[in-house]
Amino acid sequence: MKLLAENLALNRGGRPLLAGISFVVGAGEALLLLGANGVGKTTLIRAVAGLIAPAAGSIRIDGGDRERSVGEQCHYVGHLNGVKASLTVAENAAFWGRFLGRKPDGRDAALAAFGLASLRDIPAAYLSSGQQRRLALARVLLAHRPIWLLDEPTASLDQAAAEALTRVVADHLAAGGLVIAATHVPLGFAKARELALSAAATA
Numbered sequence: 655m656k657l658l659a660e661n662l663a664l665n666r667g668g669r670p671l672l673a674g675i676s677f678v679v680g681a682g683e684a685l686l687l688l689g690a691n692g693v694g695k696t697t698l699i700r701a702v703a704g705l706i707a708p709a710a711g712s713i714r715i716d717g718g719d720r721e722r723s724v725g726e727q728c729h730y731v732g733h734l735n736g737v738k739a740s741l742t743v744a745e746n747a748a749f750w751g752r753f754l755g756r757k758p759d760g761r762d763a764a765l766a767a768f769g770l771a772s773l774r775d776i777p778a779a780y781l782s783s784g785q786q787r788r789l790a791l792a793r794v795l796l797a798h799r800p801i802w803l804l805d806e807p808t809a810s811l812d813q814a815a816a817e818a819l820t821r822v823v824a825d826h827l828a829a830g831g832l833v834i835a836a837t838h839v840p841l842g843f844a845k846a847r848e849l850a851l852s853a854a855a856t857a
Contacts, residue, residue, distance in 0.1 A: 655681045655717035657702070657724070657801060657832055662711035664697050671697055675711070677849055681800075684823065684833040684843040689851035695836035696733070698851070699803045702834060703730040718800065728801040729754075733809070735790035739779035743770055746778055746789055747796060754797035764795035768818055783810040791819060794826075802826060804835040816842075 662675040672694040679685045687695040700706045702713055704725025718727050737746055747761045765771050768788040778786060787810045794802050802823070808816045820842045823833055827845055835841060 655715065655800060655830065655832070657713070657715055657834075659702070659713050660711050662698070662701065662713070663709040664694060664701055664706065665709045666694070666697055670709070672851065673710075675849075675851075679832045679834060681717075681830040681832065682827045682845055684827060684835065684846040686841065686843070686846050686848045687834065687836040687851060688838075688848055693851045695851060696805050699730070699805050699834060699836055700732070702801075703728050703803050705730075715801075724801075727799055728803050729794045729797075729799040730803045730805075731790055731793060731807060732805045735786045736793075737778045737781075737786050737789055740777060742775050742777055743781070743789055744774040747774075747792060750793045751796040754793070754799075756796045760796055764792040765789075767795055767822055768792045769815065784812055784815060787811055788815055788818075791822075795822065800831050802831065802833045802835075804833065806837060807835055808837070808839060808841065 657679045659675060659677050663673040664671050677685060687698060689695055697706060701708055702724065704723055713724055715724055715727060743765065747765055751761055765774055768791055770788055770792060773785065778789065791807060807819060823843050827833065833843065
């Protein structure tokens with residue numbers, strides 16, 4: 655399986671932001687998007703997720719599910735955690751599991767992988783920012799999606815939580831999954847390549 659972006663051009667606010675962007679990510683690989691704030695990392699991830707239409711170029715999958723769009727084969731975890739404050743940790747996970755079509759009995763394992771099992775009955779309003787981020791990331795384990803799109807995934811995470819994320823990503827890659835992550839810090843992902851977005855790539 656491969657994710658291919660060919661000669662992408664992306665706009666933001668009606669103005670050209672990125673042009674001539676091409677890359678290929680194969681099964682078991684991670685692609686790290688690097689660059690200064692505002693250069694277009696989030697915009698590029700959102701385009702892969704199908705949330706933004708490219709001004710030019712294409713994004714496609716070779717070897718994926720032909721009945722589903724690229725976006726439907728992706729998990730997208732953006733800057734906003736998508737956590738409902740009035741629901742407990744377990745209830746938040748249950749909601750996302752239903753929405754995503756969760757794997758049978760996957761909720762408890764997903765929470766445990768991110769160190770949230772002991773907090774399952776705590777309302778999300780009482781979680782720290784790092785705990786809320788872990789709850790958002792646990793979403794990727796609630797249903798199978800071959801492509802994970804992670805925007806600054808380690809934001810608010812302590813070292814132990816960041817290491818938990820690294821382990822989860824390593825398992826996903828070992829199973830043939832793909833990861834695209836925007837980051838300002840080293841993530842420690844195995845089989846990771848880098849795509850630097852800079853002023854030279856903007857229009």
